[in-house]
Amino acid sequence: MKRVLIISTGGTIASIKTENGLVPGISSTQLLEYLNIKLEGVEIDTLDLLNIDSTDIRVENWILIAKTIEKHYENYDGFVVTHGTDTLAYTAAALSYLIQNSRKPIVITGAQKSISNEITDAKMNLVNSITYASSEKSNNVVIVFNGKVIAGTRGRKEKTKSYDAFSSLNYPVLATIQDNKIIRFIQNEEKQNRPDFYFDLNNSVFLLKLIPTIEGDILDFIFEHYTCIIIESYGVGGIPKHIFDKFIKLSKKYSGNKIIVITTQVPMEGSDLMVYEVGQRLKGELSILESFDMTIEATVVKLMWAMAEGKGDYTKFKELFNRQINYDTLYDI
Numbered sequence: 001m002k003r004v005l006i007i008s009t010g011g012t013i014a015s016i017k018t019e020n021g022l023v024p025g026i027s028s029t030q031l032l033e034y035l036n037i038k039l040e041g042v043e044i045d046t047l048d049l050l051n052i053d054s055t056d057i058r059v060e061n062w063i064l065i066a067k068t069i070e071k072h073y074e075n076y077d078g079f080v081v082t083h084g085t086d087t088l089a090y091t092a093a094a095l096s097y098l099i100q101n102s103r104k105p106i107v108i109t110g111a112q113k114s115i116s117n118e119i120t121d122a123k124m125n126l127v128n129s130i131t132y133a134s135s136e137k138s139n140n141v142v143i144v145f146n147g148k149v150i151a152g153t154r155g156r157k158e159k160t161k162s163y164d165a166f167s168s169l170n171y172p173v174l175a176t177i178q179d180n181k182i183i184r185f186i187q188n189e190e191k192q193n194r195p196d197f198y199f200d201l202n203n204s205v206f207l208l209k210l211i212p213t214i215e216g217d218i219l220d221f222i223f224e225h226y227t228c229i230i231i232e233s234y235g236v237g238g239i240p241k242h243i244f245d246k247f248i249k250l251s252k253k254y255s256g257n258k259i260i261v262i263t264t265q266v267p268m269e270g271s272d273l274m275v276y277e278v279g280q281r282l283k284g285e286l287s288i289l290e291s292f293d294m295t296i297e298a299t300v301v302k303l304m305w306a307m308a309e310g311k312g313d314y315t316k317f318k319e320l321f322n323r324q325i326n327y328d329t330l331y332d333i
Contacts, residue, residue: 002077002134003043006032006126007068009050009061011084013111013122024051024084026116031082034115035123039180042134045076054084054091054110059203059304062091066098069106070197078105078133082126085110085165088143089155089297096141096152096298096326097305098198103191105138108152109145112163121146121163128177139188140326142174149175149182153298153328156267169267170293171327202307205300207232209265216246223250228259228303230291237262237271237290238278248285259307259317263291263299270294289321292331302328 008014010024014031026034028046049068050061069079083091092108099106109129111122129144141152143166150168159165175184204227208218222229231239239247251260262282264271270293273279282288291299302321310317324330 001043002041003045003075004078004080004130004133005072005076006044006046006080006082006130007065008046008048008082009054009057009065009084010052011054011082011088011110012113013082013084013109013115013126014051015114016116017114022114024053026114028082031115031122031126035126037127039127039130039134042130044130047072052084054087057084057087057091059094059201062094062098062301063199063201065091066095066197067199069095069099073104073194076104078107078135078138080107080109080126080129080133083108083110085112085157089157089166089295090301092141092143092150092152092155093295093298093301093328094201096328097301098201099141100196100198100325101191102141102195103139103193104195105133105135106141106152107133107144108141109143112161112165127180131177131180132175132182135182137182137184137188139191144177147177148173149177151327153302153326154295156295156297158267167267169295170270170330198305198309200308201301201304202227203304204228204307205230205303207296207300210234210240212240214240214243216243219243219246219250223254223258227257228261228307230261230263230296230299230303232263232265232296233271234265236275236279237264237273237282238276239282240278244281251286256314259289259303259314260286261289261291261299261303263294263296289318292329294329298328 008028016025113120115122306320
């Protein structure tokens, strides 16, 4: 008999209708009751941890989820975290860095329609998640949604209403689930007896999305208040000429105290600063990092984790950021 713990955090899957719109209001026990089925060979327990719209997710919530899984880790064969879809990819990435090398599966799932709806994707997603979490061949942090199993660092919500809301960016899906059967495309690696748990994230991270009308004045505030600055650039990456001098000046003013990372607004294929002059001139002036093929969600949270673990040692921080974790990058940096 496999034991699975369902940890509820709120979100659309657990929402009820009110005169002011949908709000979380269905408990984890009720989620299970709505399924109205019994999965053979699986014993399921439930835990209500949070009851929030995922818009309100915070760093302390991620750490709470990780601590809860650590507390119950030896008592269960797998875990299912039900979550709102809007920030689900961020939470999946966060848990990928807070709980590394787990021999047991930690599944993040949600729904586009409440489980109380007559027509809903919630029941399928929850059943598939339990199926995956109770399998001996499953491990590590994953997203299970619309029949797809996605590495926790590779998920991205790309549709606001459709059931096939999540895609795996720059990496194949790990598996699909059909009729309670798991079809695996990538075989999971053997994991150690107990995962590495981390409970500290440095959230001094700012993500600046470039647009053609951006002016350099905003850079003063960002450099003054944040340790790590991610530039969500165009294409393979670069800084526009009209803010380049200001950016370089501030980077050198705060030299040694700031971390600059270039990523891209384009979902697929990643950054590469060496392609164009606008990227090469930036790399020639500064010690700068790239996210390459990592998702924005993974980049943001990995930086938080690496800064917390690096504790001011840039060499250690850089090694941590460049380390491949839960399929988050294909680059051998």
